Amino acid sequence: MPSAPLTCRALLFDMDGTLVDSTVAVETIWTRAAEAHGLDPAEVIAYSHGRQTADTVDHFLPDLSGDGRRRITGELRQQEEQWPGRIDEIPGAADLMRQVLAAGMPAALVTSATRDLARARMAAAGVPLPGVLVTAEDVDHGKPAPDGYLLAAHRLGVDPADCLGFEDAPNGIAAARAAGTQLLVVGRDIPDLTTVRVGGDGHGTVNV
Template identity: 50%
Template sequence: MIDIVASGVLFDMDGTLVDSTSVVEGAWSRFGAQHDIAPSTILAFSHGRQTIDTVQHFLPDLPYAEQRRLADELVADEVENTHGIIEIPGAAAFLGRLVDAGVPVALVTSAPRDLALNRMRAAGVTVPESVVTSEDVEQGKPHPDGYVRGAALLGLRAEDCVAFEDAPAGLQSAIASGATTVVVGELDADVTVGLARVHGFDGIEVTAEGAAFRLRG
C-alpha cells in the first residue's frame, strides 16, 4: 500500500516498468560462460547497474578498451533481442493515468538510450518525454546522479519526487538523491527496510493534491 504526495514521478526501467528477465539472464549467462564466472554471481551484482560497470567489476585487469568492447557487444546483443519482454503488471496504464493527470514523469535507467527505447516499445509502455540513460550521467547507479538529473528535467528537486525502483543499486541511487522511494517487486534486502512497496501498478490512483499529486493504492 502507498499513500504519497509528490510533484513528479521518476521510474527505473528494467524490473520496474519492463520485465526483460529472459534477455538479461541470457546475455550475462553467455558472458559468464566465456569468462568462467557463475551467471548467478554476475546477476547478483549487475541488476540496476550500467553494463560497463559490471564488466569492470568482474574483469578489472583488462585494458579499458577491451572492457568497453565487451560491454558494447553485450549491449548490442540486448538491443536486438526483445523476445519475451513484457510490461510489469499495470505499468502502461499507470503511466497513462499519470500523463492524463498532468503529473511530470521521467525515466531514469542504467541502460543506453537505444536499448531503453527498444525495451519500452517491445513491452508496449510509452516512453516519457524526459529520459535519463547511461549516456547522460558521469556516474551510474548506485550514485544519485541519474535521479537528480531526472528530477531537474522535470523542473523539480529529487526531494519533491517519488521514485519507483526494484534493484539494490537503483534503490540506493534513488534514496541518495532524496526522492521518496518505493520498492517494486519482491526484493528483500537491507536497502528495502522501511520503504513502501508495490507488486505492480494496477489500482494505484492519481489525484490532484494542491500543487502536487497524491498516489494511493
C-alpha cells in the first residue's frame, strides 16, 4: 500500500473487479460457452479476465469462420447484458466515484465491456458513471494493449503519466503500465476502495 498521498490530474478506472463485482456472471457465462465448445472452463475464464469478449472468442475458436466467431461474440454479449443475477459494487466504489464527481476531478471508465454492458453493470451496482467512457467499441486493440488508457487520457486532456489508474486483473495492469499511467491494483495494493479518498482541494491528491 502506498505510504503517502498520490498526486495526479485524472483518475482512470477499470470496471469489472475494480468498481463492480461481476464474478458470478462472468464465470457462469464463460463456463457454459467453454463447455459448449469442448474447452476447459478454468483456462477460458483465466484468459478472459480483463479482455474483450471478441478477443477471447478469437483466441479459443480460431478455426471458426469470422462470421461464426462474431455470432458467438454477439450471443455472449447479449447474455452478459441480460444477466438476471446480482451485480454488486466493490466496497467503496460508489462513495469514491461520488467524491470524484463532487470534486470535479477528471475521470474515465476504461473497460473491455461494451458501452451498453458498462452502463448496465454500473447501474446495477449503484456506482455513478464518470464523465468519460472508453469501451470495447472505442479501440481497435483491447487490454493488455494500452489503447484504452491512452484514449481516455487523450479525451480528458491529461498526459498518461499524470493519470492514476485503478485495475485488478493482469491484462488491465499490463495495459495501464504500457500506457505509462500511475497504478493502484485493487486486491494487491489496496483490498478494496473503502480507504481511498480524493483530497478536499479537488486538485488531484488521492489518499489511500
